[in-house]
Amino acid sequence: MFSDSNLYATMTNSITRTQTSKATNLANLKAGPAGSQTGSAMEFNLERHEHSIVGTDIAKPGDMVELGSSGSRMPHLAIYLGYYGDRNHFYASNGTWNMSRGFSSPFLVSNFAKPQELEPILSKLSADATLQDFEKMKEEESGPSREDAKVLIDRMDAFRAETESVYQRNLTKLDAAHKLLSYQHRFRYMSLFQMADALLPNSMRVKGEVSPAALYAIHVALTRVEFGFRPISSSRALHRRDQLYEIFPQDQTNLVEKVNLLARHYILAMARSRIPGNDELENAWLTKFIEQARTAVKNSRKIREITPYGILKPSNGGTIPKPEWLRISKDVIRFLELWASYGLFEASARLHSNGAMILRAIGMYDDMPLNQTTAWTFLQEIGHIMPWEVPSRYKVRFPGTEIVPGAGLKREEPSIETSRRTDIAADARQDVSSPVFCIDAASTRVIDDGISVERTEKKDEFWIHVHAADPASGIEPNSELCKYMELVPDNIYLAGHFQAMLPAELGGNDGDYASKSLIEQYSLQKDCPALTFSAKVNRRGDVFDYKIEPSTLRNVVYMEPEDVSRFCLEPQPKLARGTELAVGQKRGESDYEPERKMVLANDLDQAQQEDVLLLYELTKAIKDKRLEKGAWPYFFPRPAVTVQFDVTQPTASDDEIAIPADPYIHVGMESSNGSALVSNSMVLAGEIAARWCAERQISVPYRRDANMGVREQEALAYARGELYPLIAKGIEPNMSQRAELSRLTGGIELAAQPGPYFLLGLNMYAKATSPLRRFGDLILHWQVHAALAHERARGGGRLEPARDSDDVDATMAFSQAQLAETLPLLQLREKLGRAVSRGASDWILMAVARAWQHDGNLPERIVFTVDMQLREGLLGHLDLFGLDAIMDADGLDGRALIKDVKVADRFEVALADVNVHAGQILVKALGRIETAGKQDGGATAQ
Template sequence: MDCDLLFLRLWSPRVDYATSTKNRPRGAFGKTNIPTSLPKTSPAVDKRPIRQRLQEWVAINDPDREVTPIVPDLTFWNTVTNSNTRPQSTGSSELDNFKSDSVSMVGPDENYSKEDAEVGIVGHKSHAPGDLVEMKQPGSRTPLFAIYLGFFGQRYHFYTNTGRWVMSMGFSALFSVSKFAAAKELQPVLSLIPPNATADEYEELRKQDQGPGRDVGAYLINKMKNFMLEADEAFQTSLNNLDRARSLVSDGKKTKYLSLFELADLLLPNSLKRGTRFPPAALYAVHTALLRNDFIFRPLSPSTDCHRKDHLFEIFPYQDFMMINRVTLMIREYIHLMAKTSGNMMSSDMSDTAFGTFISKARQIVLANRNKRSWTPFGILTPTKGVTLETGEWSRKHIEFIRFLEWWASYDLFEDSSHFHADGSLILRALDLYEGADLNQSCAWTFLQELGIIPPWEIPSRYKVRFPEVRIQSGGGLIRETPVNIEDSTRSDVAEGARRDWADTPVFCIDAPSTILIDDGISLERTDKPDEFWIHVHTADPASGIRPNSELGRFLELIPENIYLPGHFQAMLPNDLGLDNSGDYKSGSLVEQYSLADGRPALTFSARLNEYGDLLDYKIEPGTLHNVKYLDPRDVAEFCNEPPPPPVSDQTLVVGEPPNKLDVAPNRPLMSAKELDDRSKEDLLILHRLSQALRKRRLEKGAWPVFLPGASVTVAFEDVPMEQAEGTRVLPADPYIKVGYDAFNGASVVTNTMVLAGEIAARWSSDRKIPLPYRRDANSQTNRTKLLEYATKELYPLLEKGIAPSGAQRQELTRLTGGIEMSAEPGPYFMLGLDMYAKATSPLRRFSDLIVHWQIHAALAHERQVNRRLDPKTDDLNDILPFTEETLPNTLSLLRMRERMARTVSRGTQEWMLMAVVRAWQFEGTAPKRMSFTVDARWKQGVSGRVDLFDMPALLSTDGIDGLVLIKDIKVGDKFDVELANVNVHARSMFVKALKHYPNTRAELQGR
């Protein structure tokens, strides 16, 4: 029973009288209604404390003390909550649901490309035990303030400022302070939490209050309390500015991007600084003030430390805020008119309002388009062989409604509990087009498809990741402002006159036939010793002709690496970007100018090796290639007799018809390895042998032995006419989608020599104290012995059998390595088995590689000028290098954020997979009828887990279980036979229905 209601009942005793007047009709008077006796006196007021009376009431009315926690309005798979009328601050464990967002600006580190596979296993540097984090519970307006305790038992653990032990499957911190509590301060709390229990056992301990309580964590509670008091004091000191943050910071028409400490400089007095920086508590005061503004301030990439440059806020212009308020006001006017007419508004009344005319026109267009293509509740429209849709012409006010729906459905701009969600639903309700459907963001996405605003196969997650200063093109790519005059960003060859002429040396460029941009190749040079060779890794050399810190350089930095999302490939350096018209001709593109070919420049990383893979010497020099040979990696692997890759599943899912242009002819003359001359064949075989020796050396240092392939997606479209009639949109047939596994990981000679080049770049630069974007582990140097033992004894034997590491094993590896970070100083990289490493072989595809080349070219130019090796003790590196120890860290923090954004976009392949599942299930009848589902976590409303269809995540709700088994009897690791129940591409969700339950034993659970 609600406590407030109980309180009223206890304090409002009903007064009974000893006459019949209590049954007297209202308004009855006269002699017959005169009371015949005095009323009884009221019973004595119970003056006992309310707690004592409540305890007595519970003893009488609920003797078994059954605790029934409030079930949140939000079921665990939704994103919209009601925290206005039900703030839900009960302390219930049901609210401890800090799952990582399925799509966020910088999402979890998984499903990376092959060249970044090691990042996908251990992740980037992330939170460490002792960090102070602020998180948000679903359905609660009160943020959770807690100290992170670590990841164990397949759960994240926290100790909150209220003295509670909290667990979660994942979390996305809104605000973080690194190293807030020392390890010895956490020990009393951790000692009461068993490190090797299962998730179910942890939950049982929490229910029985057997975990750490307020007494054992009193010191941590007090430390968090003092932090909050300091933040409150800073807030009160700057109350005037913080309350006016929106007007002080936001621009009238342009979106801005500022870090948290840059915002603090604008809003806080300098008197709050400690030295040159604001303390974390003052930054937290700014953080809380900004998040009170619905919509204007959006955290773009909350980092693991509030002081980092990449802790950015996206600050929307004031005109956007006013536009949203105008839409809200017009919707409210419509609702008032509906109320006045009891819901029977005349068409003339509808035509008198902008909202009414928008609804009428939108209905007309959608109903006309439904004659050609019907809608579905699955986040896509019914597939067709091609269709022409009406799009109509819209007024300015009408466009505002469409823009609002785009923001609501696509851009993830509103908080879970924002009242703007209601406005979106009201628009959909007024349309009266989606009977029986939930009027949510997925429904709005479908409406935009039916209007022709977005194509029916658009990837929703593309809109949730917004690169600073980059616009998203509907159905296309990303739009940056192209430099006005590229000539101002170029320079004459910085290595002119100093390039080595590689003459007839054969350079093997080994890339897939579909590759357009060729940025690396390898060659062999013999020495006077028969068992020693030089391996040369030749890379494209755009840094020699593009100025660092130029307008073109900033253009490339905005999208810092190629994005390989099927159907939406986005190049860092577009193929058509070239010099402006000069005279009576247009120059070739920069890609054509620098992609490796005969006569093109190269920057070469060279290593002298023996047959055992020992690195004897290394050097870097610019050069020009003259004998480039293009090879297919599959052909090279076969020629070198590489062992077959580990077996993978032959599972495939194909929908649609492949277009005629599916297999495009390569843009260069490919040749077979068998067509090489005898000397070149021998070179290739020696290169392969040396690369295997290099790999063996790295494996001895703990390098990851094999990267198991994940599901890959192929997408292909038919062409559409370039010219389309006004007010229409011509859509081709729905795309051909193929999902499957490819065991081939590329030719090992390429993989191992590219890693070698990165090691040479790092060593050569480290010798000269040159700051680079080094890739390194955060903690592996201190944990090396434990790390090597754990990896070689527990993980690698499983990998050799083709068994992927479990989530718990990956988290343990992350804990030991500390995750991978980008730093201006070198350090060990355990996953590659290297003492130091910097990516350097793809300057046409990665901005970090371009930075490496700029730094190296500057150092080489100085060495040629002074005719000696650069000496950091006598030479001023700040005058020599374009990126210094002071400036590079800021560049790297933003680069790190943008790289993670690019990889998050690339993970949109999950939506292509869901799209293929929907089409195979509902329209082509080729989806599997029965699947196996493994439970990852249990909730009050169901369980989450994965199906054996490409290891896709899925949900099994109470409706899907349908009484087959009680939720409380389901354990993590249990298996079910299931069938598809519902799939939604926009929501990235798959619901299944249980057919049979297979309980998991304790022994099996421990073996997972």
């Protein structure tokens, strides 16, 4: 039976529990689609060479949002009040004041309530109050009352009434929305605005715009369809066009309905089977699938044992018979895949019962919960997916792509030949004969940036040149290849499932370029084209001038970042002990041999060594200038996952499925953050690119604070007063602290106009140095090349916005109108890509589960730190790679009452359950750690 508590999983009992508006508990709000959380903390990642600091959308006081609890079928409208005491606060339309640490709203109306309408409620909420103060206020019912919120409740009721009126007037089309909007075989992606064009009459528009209530009526219609629509993004404001809905194809909805009918018929047949002589159950279509499924599971268990952890017990591999599935069986398997893998069913959907019924009927999972984790295990046992498949890959779907089990993403192949053009800058390239240092790991196959230095006539002034690969010079914008790369706009670095924006083999057998793929052609090497971003600087970090030029590199030197870091005497991070875990059989080192010659810093000639040291000194001085403006000073190492697969497949006949041995998984902490010389140079290039384009008023994907610096002084004071002192002591700020800084800056957004980027300490910024693996960089390169070509055609004069305003947009590769449509979707896809990359946590959970149950090599001591107190239990993280964990009342084991536990309290714990499919760890307390004074050294376990 499903739990009434929403502490453990996304699927809770919302069928038999009370669903009155007053009974609904909004204390733990529903999570949104992967990669689209609203109000959660910002993510801090360090990419290979440059900072990628990504903020999420944040509601503002007065915004009206739709909220849903993970234990409820009934959503509520609510007014967002603000963030106080480490919680988001809302006043809901049911007359209740609610708090939640994080939330995701699929629908939001900006500035719904006026500041004066919020005042009666906000006067009851002190910005200085703690979480405990607010909890006490809720218990004593001394918080905002219905009388305080009467105006807001009346306005929300009026909004809902208007919504219902729109719904009733357009009932026929809205109730048939899926039939009218869906394709037969392909997913479709539409915004509410696009749906309004198809579902609502023109008379519903006021001055050409659809009202928020009308849009909400469409949204309500979509949510009433159990299986057919799914929001895949959450935008800050209703008017944003990147608020997309995924519309499932008709063949999938028909399949789900078919299995629903099969399940209903099977249940009726079971009931009638008690009648003597009734053979309806034997002849039921679902019975035929059950017979095949039982046989397949029994065959699997001959070589692999089952576990309750969302994975099968590790084995050395083998073969299982390949079932000849009936058509009806394939349909049921597809249904189970949709249910267990893709997360397409709402937590409150009745369709979950069909999956549970099918698992019960199979009769092979009597001692396991009949939920999606068990269905995932079933798919592993029958060979439909590999036993080490990464569940997170299925939770995120890129528009226009298909997920390939065990592999990557499938896109329709573009025409390479028609997407090429002759070098747009062929006659304008500058020869670069000085050494260009390309600093990448030897295993890196895409070399898209390098650095060089040029001395000037002044002893204290130098040109730093950052050379980026230049595929934009030979690829047509708006071509098939352009649209192909836009679908996956960033390389996805998920172990075992690497997905390139531009695959290494693409273009290798095309026309006159048959000898080289696009990656081979444009990766930096001797005599290759580049786009060079240059800054004239001094040793104090001042930037006097900058320029962008096409170039040809004549002398490329390949080096490794760790070697450069050691040579420059760069400080290295101190790693915590016990942060390494390995399971499985290691199968030797990678057999990849880089084709390029790697050079050690000590083997450079004296002039080259002096160049490297000078570049390090200059880029460090530039970073110091950014630190003075509040830039984030240091990024702590993150867990790094390495996966090795067994390349020797078991010998299998045509009627067998080969199951290789389980992969070797190694989890450790990053040994370093790479080379500061490289990361600082890449940020400098991004600043140059932004300033160069901004002074010409060229639209490119600028990255900026969403609040546009409005609260910059508050952010600076908070960072310097609260966060940066911790970092200086080697203490990483927690999620709540980082979230507070994100609220002050607004998080990071893509925009066609520049703005400040607080965490980099820059007035403007645009990524520019990785056009072979980031589509946003490629857009910038196309725009820059178009501007340079126009300037050359005019005789070398720079584009002047005041004089050439009509020419600028007309001569660009992408017009302002195009980018206005492109950038929101690009930001969405980038967000989805980061969500997939976070699937590395699945590998970590697999390693932990295997180490716990089979290899026995977990650390002897695991510490759980409390991050959040709920009525049902405690949420926190482990000192094991920072993994999130849950400790419920049973897990406390009588060592404390939940109400007596505070945030930051610590317990020594043992693992109680690891669910790889659900991404969840339960722990049991072994002892409470009491800290003497402020020193961890005084900690003792009770």
